[in-house]
Amino acid sequence: MCDMIDSQSAEKISRMKKLRRTLSESFGRIALKKEDSSFDEICVTKMSTRNCQGMDSVIKPLDTIPEDKKVRVQRTQSSFDPFEKPTNQVKRVHSENNACINFKTSSAGKESPKVRRHSSPSSPTSPKFGKADSYEKLEKLGEGSYATVYKGKSKVNGKLVALKVIRLQEEEGTPFTAIREASLLKGLKHANIVLLHDIIHTKETLTLVFEYVHTDLCQYMDKHPGGLHPENVKLFLFQLLRGLSYIHQRYILHRDLKPQNLLISDTGELKLADFGLARAKSVPSHTYSNEVVTLWYRPPDVLLGSTEYSTCLDMWGVGCIFVEMIQGVAAFPGMKDIQDQLERIFLVLGTPNEDTWPGVHSLPHFKPERFTQYGPKNLRQAWNKLSHVNHAEDLASKLLQCFPKNRLSAQAALSHEYFSDLPPRLWELTDMSSIFTVPNVRLQPETGESMRAFGKNNSYGKGVSNSKH
Secondary structure, eight states, rough: HHHHHHHHHHHHHHHHHHHHHHHHHHHHHHHHTTTTTOOEEEEEEOOSSSSSSSSSSOTTTOOOOOOBBBBBOOSSSOOOTTTSSOGGGGOOOOTTTTEEEEOOOOOTTTTTOOEEEEEEOOOOOOOOOOOOEEEEEEEHHHHHHHHEEEEEEEEETTTTTEEEEOOBBTTTTOOOOHHHHHHHTTTTOOOOOOEEEEEESSSEEEEEEEEEEEEEEHHHHHSSSOOOOHHHHHHHHHHHHHHHHHHHHHTTTOOOGGGGGGGOOOOOOEEEEOSSSSOOOOOSSOOOOOOOSSGGGHHHHHHHHHHOOOHHHHHHHHHHHHHHHHHSSSOOOSSSSSHHHHHHHHHOOOOOOHHHHHHTTGSTTOGGSOOOOOOOOOHHHHHHGGGGGGTHHHHHHHHHHHHHGGGGOHHHHTTTTTGSOOOOOGOOOOOTTTGSOOOOOOOOOOTSSSSOOOSSSSOOOOOTTOOOO
C-alpha cells in the first residue's frame, strides 16, 4: 500500500515538474520575443527630465540628425504625444553633451542596460561631459544682464571653450531666450554656425558650453577701420550666406543679425552666434514680435510695425553688414529713435508708397505725413566704395529692398555674380566643411598691415555684449 502511495506521489511530482518546466519555457519565449529587437544605441539629451533607464525618450522636433543614423525604438507605453517623432524616425544625436543608453539583445535574467557617455574616460572619478567641474574657467570675457561669458578649458579633452553661465532666478526660472538658444543650437551642425558642445544645469545656473572663437566681426572691423579688404569681405559674406541658407532651409530665423553676433576664428572662419532671439518658423506664417533685431540692422517693415515676416527679415541685416564691411561705417546708424532710423533708410532708398511697396499704408506705424518724401538714389551715391568692387552695388541693392518680398534669399544670393570669381568647389562643400579646406582660399592681409592676433573678447549672446549700436 505504501509502495502504491509512493508511486502515485512520485507520478504527481513528475507531472508538476513537467508543468513547471513547460510554463518556464513559455515565459522564457515571451521574454525573448519582447527583447528580440536587437536595439542600437539611443541618445537621450542631458536636459531631459525623464529617468535614464526609461525607453520612452523624447526627441524634440527641432533636432536635425543625419538620415543615415536612424534607429528603431520600441515604446513601453502607448500614450500619444503629438510632439514625438514616429518611432521609426527617431535618430541618433552625435553630440558631446548627450548620455547614451546602450540597448543590446539579451535573454531574461541578464543585467539591465548600462548608462555611459560619449568619449568619457572609464574611471568614475574622471571628468565627464555634463558636469560643471569638467571645465576650468580661465578668464572672464564679458558680463550682461542675465549671463556671464568665460574663456574656459575642457578637462575632458583639453580644448578651449566659451562658457556662457546664465544665472537662474528662483522666482523667474530659466530665461526663455536661453532655453530657445539651447534648443535650436542643439540641432544645428554647420561649419558657419557656432557649435554647442555641452549643457550643464544646476540649481543656480544654466551653462552653455560653446567652441571657443577668438573674436567677432565688430571687433575685427574696429581693428581695421575704413573698410575691409574686398576679398575678405567676399569670403565673410559667402560664409554668412552659407550659414543663413542652412538655417532658413530648416525654417529657422535668426532675427538678430549684427556684426557682434558673427564670430571670426583666427583662420577667418565666420560663425553665426547668439540664437537667443531666433525662432523656428512654421508654415503657414505666424505672427511674431516686432521687437527684434538691433536698431541699425532692423528692416523698415519691422520698424513700421509689421509682425508677419519670414527669412527676408534676416536678409536686410545681411545687406547692412555687407555695406558696412566695404564702406567701413554702418549703413543706417540711427542716433535717436525709430523715426530717425526710417528717415535714414528712406533718404537712400526713397520714401515708400503703394506703388513701390504694396500694402505699406496698412502697416501700424506708417503715417505718410510723418516722413519727408525722398526719391531713390543709386547706392554708390551713399556708399562710394561699392563702385570699386565688381557687382557689389547690384548685390547690395537686391538685399536692401524696402518691400520685403523683393529681397534676395540667402540661397539666391550665393549664386550672384559677385561671387563668380570664387572656386567652384565652394558650392560643393558639405555642411561641416570649412571654405578654407578649398585650396587657395584664405584671408588677405588688411590694408597697411598684416593679420595680427585677434582680440580675446567674444560675443556669445546679447546678454553679455555691451553693444554700442
